[in-house]
Amino acid sequence: MNIDKKTQKYDRQLRLWQASGQAALENSKVCLINGTATGCEILKDLVLPGIGSFTVVDKKEVDGADAGISFFLDEDRIGTNRAQAVTELLQELNEDVRGFYLAEDPISLIENRLDYFLQFTIVIATDIPEKPLLKLSEALWNANIPLFIVRTTGFIGYFRIVHPEHTVVETHPDSIMDLRLDVPFPALEQYAKTFDFDSMDNMDHGHIPYVVILLKYLDQWKKDHDGKLPCTSAEKKQFKQIIESGRRNVDEENFAEALANAWRAFTATKVPHQVQEIFNDPACETLTANSSSFWILARAIRDFVANEGQGLLPLAGSVPDMKADTSTFVSLQTIYRQKAKAEIAIVRSHVNKILNSIGRTSDFIHDDEIDSFCKHAAFIQVIRYRSLKEEYISDPKKAEIDRWLQDPQDNIVHYVLIRAIDKFYEANNRYPGIILNFKL
């Protein structure tokens, strides 16, 4: 048995977000404001996969309605503190997660000890009225801590992320295809030239990898067309016909693969639009000692693209499976991998230069991080959210909301209602639509 208990327990999720995702999860400290049923459900889905720790802040005493709707409360806990009660039961879910609670009123905590919330990696707020929420969100915004605002009512739910900026490197794309067929690098070009199709026997001919087939015919095409790639649909068709004519029999799967992937050869390799936008971002332009490793790496890649990369991102370095014999496939893989490695080394030197210029040591960014960033360079993402102050006060986008409301099908009506519920609560200290209100 060469596999530890933890890997076994988290097997099904590690296959989704790998060790790096798990490490990020295990280093997180999550705060839940108010141990509502929805809040507990969220924590459940975080405790099970194994966050580092969680803290529930709640002053409320459990009542029958709370216990009736939450899996993490039971009848015996009616009358006890809700934070403590739910923490005990949530803690049971995963012995590797530490649970804490604070039996204090979150609103007065926000009023008086706002910095309490700054110790967490993420804060989830349920059932907090707008006013304290604004105050909390501002503090978390300045500390760059994401705030999740959650509200459910009947069959309708709402959640909103408040965070200045979220950056993602490992976006787990379905496939990382980076073959450079239109702009083969010298080693690849050289390798393709070693294949002499005509002199091969049928066995070998049926095992030429489609990458080589495409490179070979493209090379010929470029020679015949002033170095241009096929671009009109007639040319593309003609190019495919040329490949087809090189096929010795219909059973040659490698030629079928070449035909199916021919479009990749016509598509120019370039820096994707969203990555170019990231390069143009002021955060990438002006680095400071406080810049995150994401922006330092983005800048290093940008410098690479502008210089050694000659307008292209570092090579991802992976080759998809294709019909080929083992040794050919392995050497093809090696060619891509070695090129990628060489480019990573160049990126490393850019990273070091940048770190040096902003007064950081080179161990601030590890080699693994650079490897991963280069591999995913075409898929990196920056997501920026609006602040709550903008949404509630400075720029509530009234005109747009008004326009959307004209369309009875638009879901904006739910947003308006949920905001209205909050306003109602603030004015009346109760939610609208309470049925039972007997007074003696």
Add this chain to the structure above:
Amino acid sequence: LGPNEEEDQGFVFIRRRNAPIQESIIPIPLTETPIIKKNQVIRQSKRRSSLEKRGKRASSIGNGFVAKPHPDVNSNEFFRHIQAELPEPIKLRQLLAWCGLRALDKQTSADENALKIAKIIEQEVLNDLIDGKISTSWYHRQNGHESLEKTLPRKPHPQNIVNQRKLKEHEATLQRLKAEYEEWTKLISEINASVVNVSPSIPSSEDKISILPDEIDIIVGGLRLGNLSILHWRSLSYLYDMMAATLMQTDVPTPEDSDSSKKVWLGRWSHINKILDRRGPFCDKSFSPGHGEDILLNQCRILVIGAGGLGCEILKNLALSGFKDIEVIDMDTIDVSNLNRQFLFRPADVGSPKAKVAAEFIMKRVAGDKDDDYYLGFHLIICGLDSVEARRWINATLVNIAQDDPERIRVLIDGGTEGFKGQARVIIPTVTSCYECSLDMLNKQTAFPICTIANTPRLPEHCIEWASVIQWPKEREGEKMDTDDPTHIQWLYDIALKRAMEFNITGVTYSLTQGVVKNIIPAIASTNAIIAAACCNEAFKIITTSQPYLNNYMMYIGNEGVYTYTFEHQKKDDCPVCGNQSAFLDVDKEITVEDFIELLKEKPTIQLKKPSLTTDTNEKIYWQSPPFFEQRTRPNLEKRLSELVKDGGTIIVTDSTLPISLNVTVSYV
């Protein structure tokens, strides 16, 4: 992929352009996410939704007046042609105008001149009406029509009668409770008086006392004074319980736990009752407020199949929604890798069966014995399974049961997840599309060609397949491979690793070995929670009729942001399970029976496991079982199909692993 098909992150689904498509977007005003940004661009550039415009006449654009209905439509049927969602005054205008126009056409009189004049005047009045010059709105009307109202006999609204009766009952209860309360107050003040100098006593009866649970707390909080507070708390909470027992009959626990010493769980169903105790704008006609709890707690029986990650969530949600009578079946035992999401299990449970039902029993129920009455004993069946075969089985079984008698329809709600993706669907057997109708939406499992595995391995997966498919039967002949046995996995891993090293292939790990041989699908708690919640919401809505339910397919994709898509999956006429038409297959005229059987196994819309074939004149072509028939029909396998079935002939296909009978009409090409 065809022109109407679209591949979306591993899900292949068919968008049928003629089907009513309902977009459902979760209202999250995250204005800056890339998805939202993209959507905003789309919203600005294209027409957003043509849903409400559909089916309307061109003339309805403008002043809103819709051209007259067809002359064959009776005027007392006009209301059916008026759009329900229009405001009342506009509906009234429409109705008046149509009636007026109809009356205009039908008028007769001896005096033609008079008729003409009358018609002109009436036409003008009508035009004014149509142009909106005559107001049909009564919203801002002054009370100038009292005399008219008085002449109309008023019938009391039935709900008012009920309300008045309830009011009387509640008033009586309140009176009684008030009296009781006063007695208690007296008692408490007597006790208070007997204890030394207590300053704040029980609030006087003039004070407002609410019996709302959270407000009771405030009162109790006000009395928190040393030991005495306990006394007050006890007396008050007793009072509160007693009131609860009288006022909220439905909150009294069910007979078996109504131990008199047990405290009443006040407010247990208060969240759910907010939905069930009053009508909402989307309620079904059959919904009757105030009875939901009884339906949920005492009448409804639900069967949950699968107690895995989804099953655990489903059970929890059902229990918290008030469903009491739930039966669970599952064939698996608990594995340590279940613990990252199957929260009903604890490390101590590893190794024990998931549902408290023996394996043979489940096999009998889920995979073997046709026991219609068993399924008919439930109102609704929810599946949270990870196996396609089990789903096909239960789906086909329920469709068969419902085939001839609508009374025997049992709704099936099916949930499924894979990593960040999932789906929930409502299947009403024989009415909506069934699981089998959408079989071709499944992703095909990747299968590696045997020659690659044997001769030209390139991927670590090829080496693992080599170990399990080729080496295991060779080196451990006769021994059954158990993918749950770590020593077996370890053996495969060692063999695969050796082969990989031989071929310079990197990436063979223990975890990958396990993943390949067990065909492991990633699973996480949060996707399970989302899909289970969708399934249970639908169950709740269907059972209580409190809201419209899903029609009939919702997919969720959470890889990047939140994306859900709801659509009506169409019933397939030639569905092997619920269709009434035979499937047409064009086959090579040279095809052998054996190859034809392969074709039935491979074809995405059919995917049978062990098909047996019979002609429509009841002659056996090939039967997989029993062995006696298998032997006798085996020689047919090598024959050409065209020797046994004429062109355009029909073959009846059955499968011992599925309760399916499919008619296939073949044409030879």
